Amino acid sequence: MTEQRDFRPTVFLPKTDFPMKAGLPQKEPVILQRWQDEGIYRKLRESRKGREKFILHDGPPYANGDMHIGHALNHILKDMVCRTQTLLGKDAPYVPGWDCHGLPIEWKVEEEYRKKKKNKDEVPPKEFRAECRAYAQKWVDVQREQLKRLGINGDWDNPYLTMDSQAEGTIVRELLKFAESGQLYRGAKPVMWSPVEKTALAEAEVEYEDIVSTQVDVAFEIVESPIPELVGAYAVIWTTTPWTIPVNQALAYGPDIEYVAYRDLATDKVLLVAHVLELQDEIFKRLMADRASTGLNIVWVGKGSDLAGTICRHPMHALGGFFAKPRPMLPGDFVTTDSGTGLVHMAPDHGEDDFALCKAHGIEPVFAVQGDGKYREDWGWLGGQGSVINPKFNAPDGPICEALREAGGLLAASADYKHSYPHSWRSKAKVIYRCTPQWFVPMDRAIDPSTTSPAAGGPPPRSGEVLEGTAKTPPRNGEGDQPQAGGGVTLRTLALKAIADTRFVPEKGRNRIGAMVEGRPDWVLSRQRAWGVPITLFVDRKTGQYLNDPEVNARIVAAVMAGGVDAWDEEHAQEYLGENYKLDDYERVTDILDVWFDSGSTHAFVLESGRWPDLQWPANLYLEGSDQHRGWFQSSLLESCATRGRAPYDVVLTHGFTMDQKGMKMSKSLGNTISPIDLMRDYGADILRLWALSVDFTEDHRIGKEILQGVADQYRKLRNTYRYLLGALDGFTEDERLPVAEMPELEQYMLGLLGKLDATLRQAVDDFDYNTYVRALTDFCNEDLSAFFFDIRKDCLYCDAPSDPKRRAYRTVLDTLFHALVRYGAPVLVFTAEEVWQSRFPGSDSVHLLEWPDVPAVTVEEARWSELRALRQTVNEAIEPLRREKVLGSGLEAVVTVPDSAPDADLAELFITATVNRGQGSDVTVTRSTDHKCGRCWRLLPEVSEDGDLCDRCDEVVAQIDAGAAA
Template sequence: MTEERDFRSTVFLPKTDFPMKAGLPQKEPAILARWQEQDLYARTREARAGREKFILHDGPPYANGDMHIGHALNHILKDMVVRTQTLLGKDAPYVPGWDCHGLPIEWKVEEEYRKKKKNKDEVDPVEFRAECRAYAAKWVDVQREQLKRLGINGDWDKPYLTMDPQAEGTIVAELLKFAESGQLYRGAKPVMWSPVEKTALAEAEVEYEDIVSTQIDVAFEITDSPIKELVGAHAVIWTTTPWTIPVNQALAYGPDVEYTLVEVVDAQDNLVRPTEPIPQLQHGMRLLIASQLVKSFEDRCRLPIWNNLGEAGEPLLIKGSDLAGTLARHPMHHLGGFFAEPRPLLPGDFVTTDSGTGLVHMSPDHGEDDFDLCKAHGIGPKFAVEGDGKYRADWPWLGGLGSVINPKFNAPDGPICSDLREAGGLLAASADYKHSYPHSWRSKAKVIYRCTPQWFVPMDRPIDRQAPLCATEAEIRDEQGAGETLRQTAVQAIAATRFVPEKGRNRIGAMVEGRPDWVLSRQRAWGVPITLFVNRETGQYLADPEVNARIVAAVTQGGVDAWSDERAQEYLGDQYRAEDYERVTDILDVWFDSGSTHAFVLESGRWPELSWPADLYLEGSDQHRGWFQSSLLESCATRGCAPYNAVLTHGFTMDAKGLKMSKSLGNTVSPLKVMETNGADIIRLWALSVDYTEDHRIGDEILKGVADQYRKLRNTFRYMLGALADYDEVEALPVEQMPELERYVLALLGRLDATLKQAVADFDFNTYVRALIDFCNEDLSAFFFDIRKDSLYCDAPTDPKRRAYRTVLDTLFQALIRYASPVLVFTAEEVWQSRYPGSDSVHLLEWPQVPAAEADLARWAELRSLREKVTEAIEPLRREKIVGSSLAAEVTVPETAPDADLAELFITATVSRGQDDGVAVAPTEKHKCGRCWRHLPEVEDDGALCARCDNVVSALETPV
């Protein structure tokens, strides 16, 4: 037996200082500081100057709190878009922005007031707005640093803020474009109103939660009708908002609904349940109810039997349309005045028999259908409920009382039901009706529909513009003629826009097709004012371009405080008298602010690297009713088309169980804490690994899985760094001189390259990351690296096989570091600087040029499948310690196996053919080389060298 010698010093093992342990929380801040010192964003702009542009316009988050996981996901996706487009060689600037006006910030400042027992209404508005501005500025700074820490590369020194005076001036200018083209009107309509916040709300500011309400059935006595049997009977309505009964003005029936007139049998004698009868339901009382709903009404009222009033004991059936001309009176008619006025029964197409009684009480102050139906019959709102949710003090019933959203006020024993019961009009009442109800997403308080004078943008009024500004508008005019409506323009713009995922088109399309007129006004202090003067005599607003120009200039110069009574005459000039005009004091819906950002950010020239329209808007799916839609409507109204070419939406982040995150549930995940413990690259890898188009999850176990994937990617780069430690390009071999395995791996790289490019084009980052990880783990680590470690470690440095392998490793490194750089922004920089210390940032590189290589992929798939079977067959021998490694195994494979150096591919001693099917494995009798550990016929004894190793060792030991 040959005396064993230690040949470890002769083996060419990978050498690198790149650590396996990442230590991201400590390393990332230092890398970030270096980027800031180098001004990486400006250098990126210089590197891509003059190239094709890709413009992502940032949707502005509210500046009112720490970054949460939704912020993190959203901005990582945006960063991925910008970085991948930059990698492709495009000039893709990113200007971040913040929404600084509106209720979210005003509400926070008011909370501080409430803590100090201060009344906001007693504070000078200019002082209050200054506090709102300071509050927003504080959180802009906080969020900016948090987003930078995520590795988001953008123009952080020059973000856009909607509270910037120039932005406020642009918003005013956009509003006045609406005014000058006749796209504004002041009208009284029911809008979502928050009694707690005392303002109108947009649909996007409302969320729906399940509540339990009081449901009541109320009888309205019929005083006149073309159907004589109805006079003296009672029309029965059902509602879950008892507080609207004091503002009732009519009843609605379904023209096609069938109604039945029934008579109450003695309530005391005919109860089906042992409960007290309802006093109002007296024997002989006649009730008008939809035929389909008699049974459910019977259940609510605890009554078993009705007398049918038709001939021969048949039900007396009445078609809804025959109720035209019928009048009823309010249960509280004895109060006189408003309540003594007749309540007409009106035809309503919205009346259904899904629930209730088939008759609906109408309060035009508090419902859209109510308002529209009553308006069509000359009945207007009464404005009985004040902004704080109480009935106005002079209202004849419950004046000064409320709040109307208080459950106790609406309860079966509350003042409304008690008064109705005493008046004989309450037939049933129970606090057990569970349903979904709108709430303000800020205060979490219930909202109401409330009719108030507001400013609106009409959706269906023809727009009078001088000339089209967009090609799509010209197309619309060709198809529909001049004067298309805002709704028509928006629908056409949606058809011309790309949506990712595609289902977003239907979602926003349905919302636009069905939405009411846009309510622009809010009754608050912190926001951009509706800078209009209204003629006190005619009620018309002034649309004078010269006046408007002075207003825009003043706001651009001095911000929103410039809109004041003191300067009214200055704006009106010599042609108009300030005393003849009302200066509107409402502010704009904050969605108009953000919907106008495309004008300020993309068109103003303040960021010359940007251009209009944007290539992409990217936000959460809730923005179909928010920013996507307000931007669409604003741009369609002023420019005739959308301000974006494509819209990308992502779902919401849930906890590990799929539940919505909530502070009260304690299931929130803070990206700040994750960065402290795991690092930003882990959050980035998570965000880009999930299917963001749907709701997705995050939790400790999920993050552990992501960290494991990260470690595998990191080790892939670590291996390549070590294997290429002393690589010189003079070592490179051309593709045609490479072994088949190298050419196959290059072909796989080419396929990966195409997959990733397509994923970038599709914004399919889940596929991008998965393809990259699978390639590194399956094609490289578990296959190519595994097979070629023998050549790397043991072949002579000049050996063509080793040179080919290292040439491919360098090609792989140059490609993979670029592919990974938009995902693992810090790690990619660390890897790049490890190989090229002191060089320019990896993020200035462009998409790799992958050499073309051909391979029979189907044949190689067959070989790899056979390799897996061989590995599985060897494993039992390894477990039983019959062989120490696959190198000590001799394998027999089917005769039909593809031709190749199978022993090399399988990393075995020998491979022979002849097995009919399947794989056979046996331990080898051949001796083991003391350097490469291969079992070969030429090795005379264990520990001796094979011919290859002997030549390499001899060359190393021979003096040069």
């Protein structure tokens, strides 16, 4: 027997240097450096110059600490937006930015002071602000490098910073637009206050945590009433903030609630409470149980409205002064019987409902609690004591309860009430409602439409948008009291209209922000801190009105533009006032602005200033986490509506929060945080990007080692698809290309599927649905290519002659697929796509300068091919048991019988089997072929005389190869 020839050298196997092992952590920094050296961002801007713009305005992250997983997800999504819009041929610049002012940074600098036993108040303000600026700049630089490492393409050399003097000047200019249009007032109202940080807080700066508080029932003796039975009785209130009792000024009842007065036979006291009390107030229920042995008698039953004119006295009335004043019972629509006694004690200093009800009846705040949470030194009860947020201070055996107990006013107290309570998200300390003089933007004051028109310095409204209604002209000088709604257009109505005109992705964001705007109080602008943009106003010492002079305002804006926030000082005050005003007549406001006003004004600084000429106003898109419905989305909306009459964005896209693998919120205390920096070191940025764009980011989502391992497997399959294409296209030239019309049906079918994928991906880009984008791309590569098309055509690729039309058609389609898939994948796997592109076209321009591929329009019979693919699956399932039982070595040895009704096609080629026959039955059957195996292509064919010999096709191809070698 003659020795068989080894035909392996005659097989056209794929050839590529592109490695299967990615080595992303090592390769990515090299690619990133190349992009930086080549100025890829600027090249991209030049290549898209004059095209339709797509503007994503970056919501500024805080310059405070390393990038965390939420930062990574957020910026990967933003990069995906800009890259996909750029791929579509648009000019989609990305200017990153940072929020640099405010309490988080100031708090960190103060922490360093405290470590050094250094008193912040003894440091000159300019020096302190310089340290805050340096701290912010340090973290801007750190985060910038971390975000660049993610492959985010942007203008990193020229980001925007809210602490830039021009930004600060723009923020001041925006503030003074509010002042000039009468949309500012100073008033004393309860606001969220942090006793630890000694400043007012916005709702967006507050988080809620469960705590256990002391709950008390306190008795207020009734001294006057139109109901004789109630004189000498005690109105019982329930509260979880005993510290507010020393500031009580009234009691509230629900006009429609039924009340009852019980006589407690043990003490002979008559107690007034809501009639449903026994179902609601747990500690009062326990009190009643204690009295069960002696019994209770009903003295009076009636409606809350019957209590009008009833007067109580404070349990500590014996102290005289403030505490001896009458405590009227007032009707409150907000009073319910959901909890407590149905009677609510009113401290206008420490509650919004309290403030409004008391003010309506001429009762003013007393400002007893100071900024540090202690009572004023001159306060008749507990003067100089506190802090009011200290649990021990409020405990049943603490000074407040002890004094009430001694005075006979404390009916019951227990430290067991669990509830949700607001905390500062920076210091994590409890906050309180505290009435202080603050600066507000009114939500319900009528606005002169001319102040939000182009003449007011803002862009024109949307086409067809008209500010309806009549509005009173606001006063030239700011008012010193809370405004009342005056009819016509208000900031609230403008904002709600803008919400209706904005597209929200997901749609539920519209209701979320809409409900917040609809019910929100006036915007508290002022903070009592040092690191921020000052409220650059002068207030008339006699009238309390702020000076509203455009010339003064212009001088202030120019000074801050040139010198930053330090320009607002006493030294230059008279210079700003000019010759027409005397500094002695005016108070220079020293409060700073809420940082949400800073970030809410970035659209003016970044999109309108001309400093970034690639940008324009308004933005097409704002993209942040869902918490920004109460933060940046809302502050930007209010700022822009007040000054420009519309939102600064057309679309708002929100993402959820990243949880750990078990669905738990990540926190340092739990030790379940995952660092994106560590992930990039271990896996590479492309794996992190693939994870971020694979999850349903519009909801809360998860990350963990097992999840990332699944993402890494997904990445390997995509990489393998690119690797196969590179190998299979080795040596491909334009001379080999075949027209679509001359291609076999399978190739035309694959081009049809590519066209379908193309439409899916385009729609996903329009919908910002990147989960669908990645899934469709991955499924196409895995199911349509690797498991189907590549599998079927490997025989053609390996064994057909290079000139064979079928092989040429296959390679032509592979080239089309390569150019499409590398572009589709580039916004997701930014580094890998570059590596793939340069592997095939070394030294060429970056893949990221390319545009969306042109895909041939091919119509195919989808129903027929779906039937064929389903039949192929059935055949594979029938072959698999025979392979396991070693009856078949592979499908190439199988003889398959299919129903006669199966669609016409080269079924043996499609199923990768030896032979396919048609039978009369409906089942698929499989047997082993008795034919011999070709020594080159391994197919079992009748024409092969014995195993190892060549089939007719291979014999011809080998002869051509041998002839070529001989020549």
